[in-house]
Amino acid sequence: MRASKNRSQKSEVRSQNPKTYEIHISGAEGVYEDAEILKIVKEYTNRALNHPKGKPDNIVITLEQIKQIPQKVPMLPVITLKCNSPDKAKEMIFQILSDIGVPARTIKNSFKILTSPRTMRGAAIILKESGVRVEPDRERGVRVSRLGIEKNTEKILVRKLSKMKVSITTVKEALILASKVAAYTDVIAEICISDDPDYTTGYIASKRLGYIRIPNIKSHGQNYGGRVFIVRENTNINRLIKYLEKTPIIISGDIN
Ligand code: WAQ
Ligand code: MG
Ligand code: MG
Ligand code: MG
Incomplete structure (x- = not known):
């Protein structure tokens, strides 16, 4: 999971097309069994939405199947x-x-x-x-x-x-x-x-x-x-x- 927020560059806040950059709010990753996926997606979403660094405007959650034995x-x-x-x-x-x-x-x-x-x-x-x-x-x-x-x-x-x-x-x-x-x-x-x-x-x-x-x-x-x-x-x-x-x-x- 990664959550981020867009921020305007200070000097450009008032201009018509302010340049923005991303502030990283929260990230998390893990290796889980199939049966744990829904629970962990919920947990990560919750974490992203309730973070002390602020509310993100972009949350990305990626799931990848792992084929190798860890x-x-x-x-x-x-x-x-x-x-x-x-x-x-x-x-x-x-x-x-x-x-x-x-x-x-x-x-x-x-x-x-x-x-x-x-x-x-x-x-x-x-x-x-x-x-x-x-x-x-x-x-x-x-x-x-x-x-x-x-x-x-x-x-x-x-x-x-x-x-x-x-x-x-x-x-x-x-x-x-x-x-x-x-x-x-x-x-x-x-x-x-x-x-x-x-x-x-x-x-x-x-x-x-x-x-x-x-x-x-x-x-x-x-x-x-x-x-x-x-x-x-x-x-x-x-x-x-x-x-x-x-x-x-x-x-x-x-x-x-
Ligand atoms: N891989 C590489 N760097 C990471 C990762 C990751 N998976 N996760 C976080 N970072 C980097 C990134 O630059 C973050 O800004 C920074 O580390 C801090 O991440 O025993 O929670 O998740 O009490 O805020 C230490 C626990 C907790 C000490 C550290 O880091 C203790 C923590 P955070
Ligand atoms: Mg952090
Ligand atoms: Mg982290
Ligand atoms: Mg942490």
Whole structure:
């Protein structure tokens, strides 16, 4: 599902043919059984129509039959850090990523993208050493899709998240996405800040670090946000994008 709103360019609001651009309101995707389709279409529609970023004037829901058997991917382990401000969050992310060898310039470039007021529908891809941005469409980014979770794994996860008193759907979806992304060999780390003004917990994730939740990564009421995937310098980008967008995966197995 993707929902968007058309906005006039500020300077052209009063002209006769104002140029418009699209603001991304909400997006969601998943791998589901036939029997779940109507329920999930309703859920996604509801989400699009009642979003804190505003009412969309365009909602697109696409259903695709998946012919391949989804690859099984393990779920990243979850921890939550103590953090009381965006400045502190930035400091901790710099520390954690520096420790695994990500150069400061690359982390700085990542933050520039994550805090830009022009939000994207997908994620940016940045090369670890040079800090260069390589996704082909910089307005849209790369949208990770075809990702789901096995019923039993989901049950255990939901039970665990209920005890943590967090927004179950938000954390579950983010964990599924982060686990798919981290499973790819060339991915070094992901940084995520929600673009929802009322969701202020972000995360960084990698196969080695797991899924590290960071409260107060941004202040309440802010509309910026995004995702950055930091990848090995010599990554085959076409192959990576194909995996992220097209390879069906399903999170399964034990949770730790
Ligand atoms: N693929 C790639 N990028 C995406 C995708 C996707 N499927 N979905 C969202 N993004 C990018 C896009 O740039 C959005 O603007 C940005 O991420 C934020 O998306 O454990 O809800 O859906 O409490 O607002 C983190 C949960 C929730 C942390 C993140 O992101 C926790 C969230 P949102
Ligand atoms: Mg989303
Ligand atoms: Mg979300
Ligand atoms: Mg959002």
